[in-house]
Amino acid sequence: MIPITPYTLRQFVLDFETTGLDPASDRVLEVGLRGADTWDALVSDAGDASEGAVAVHGLDPDLCRCLGRPSSGVLDGLLGRLGPGPVEVVAHKAAFEKRFLEAWVEREGRVLPWIRWRCTLEQAWDLAPQAPFSCRLGELAELFGWPTEGLHGAGMDATLTERLVATLDAWTEVRNRLGGEPGLVYLAGPLRGDGTAEAIAHNRARMAGLARWAQAVLPQATLVVPHLNFAFADETGRRGDLVRTQVLRSCEALVAQCQALIQCGHTRTEGVAREVAVAEALGLPVLEVPGWPSLKRQPAIQVKGVA
CATH class of the missing domain: 3.40.50.10400 (Hypothetical protein PA1492)
Incomplete structure (x- = not known):
């Protein structure tokens, strides 16, 4: 058997915008995928988002209903791009995306490929545990001097996270070498x-x-x-x-x-x-x-x- 290494796994960067924080009752409203494939999608039948969620991502429910696709179709599109696996999926605060994806797959009666999850938030905390700043995606992007227009949209957040992967890996090498x-x-x-x-x-x-x-x-x-x-x-x-x-x-x-x-x-x-x-x-x-x-x-x- 060929051992699975980071070099044999296709890597995807994933971000969800959701109607709330509870994967049991809330739904995915927007998907942003980067890495081995680039794809953005809105969900038309996710339902209304909470006031707190709208304050973060600002997604208009009418826009989602008009431009989005049904939840089952969006999930099929996502799983089709991930393929049969195994794959690596990277996210900032990956536990959030993981819980929502697993709940979504279970509701729709689909099967997930084997996924190795990687969290850039945890990697940033590990690199800078005593940092005098938070490791939220937006704050890190501003710290590194990256444009943040469109922050908290799934596509933009996935793009920033993809960039963060390379940056954190480089700084991990710096710390290890020095x-x-x-x-x-x-x-x-x-x-x-x-x-x-x-x-x-x-x-x-x-x-x-x-x-x-x-x-x-x-x-x-x-x-x-x-x-x-x-x-x-x-x-x-x-x-x-x-x-x-x-x-x-x-x-x-x-x-x-x-x-x-x-x-x-x-x-x-x-x-x-x-x-x-x-x-x-x-x-x-x-x-x-x-x-x-x-x-x-x-x-x-x-x-x-x-x-």
């Missing part, structure tokens, strides 16, 4: 962007949030965060190029004093590449974690007759 006494740890990431004050402020704020998370995961580390260390330096003024040269030289000197470097984001900008080169030349561990989206500037609105 151990309980990591010493001085340098956080490297993009700062300048397109060179505007707006882009620099965006990247500085994003790194500040990520540094809060890094300190919670590595409570014994002394973090070196150049985005904040050199917040006084103005790279956008008339002497911006000279300031940038001075800051990059200082950053390289700081890297040389550290015991490890964490690269935040998968793209090595000029500055990050220089910092990584120093770390690698000194034989320091260089670990990579997901970063944050770059600032997207809105195109200028063209008005007819105006140059």
Whole structure:
């Protein structure tokens, strides 16, 4: 028999929005599926949601009745996408989705495949048990600098959870590699962007949030965060190029004093590449974690007759 490993299981990310909190009496109202398949569905006959549930997800029952499908059909669509199994299903607060899915399957007389459940909420708690923030999905997304428009819709929550899986796995590797006494740890990431004050402020704020998370995961580390260390330096003024040269030289000197470097984001900008080169030349561990989206500037609105 071939042993079941994480590499042989198809992985799905699942989120439900429901009419309430009790799987015995409440029903699934919306499904969001990501990972091995992408699918969103509304349920037309779930019934009215409680005031508390509507306050969270804001789903209009009339919209669900008009655009949704009957519960049995939505469940068949979900089970068809999961397939015969075994599969891994990831959810943020997975016990909630698990109870609702099992109750739904039992009511409709269907059979679940073999599922290994994984909870990103529990993984976040394990990584940062003393964190000075909650590990709710929305708060983590804001901490990591991710867009949260549409939060508490099943599709958006499943998308954020899918992104969270990769992020938590990367930080688990960081903690395992650096151990309980990591010493001085340098956080490297993009700062300048397109060179505007707006882009620099965006990247500085994003790194500040990520540094809060890094300190919670590595409570014994002394973090070196150049985005904040050199917040006084103005790279956008008339002497911006000279300031940038001075800051990059200082950053390289700081890297040389550290015991490890964490690269935040998968793209090595000029500055990050220089910092990584120093770390690698000194034989320091260089670990990579997901970063944050770059600032997207809105195109200028063209008005007819105006140059």
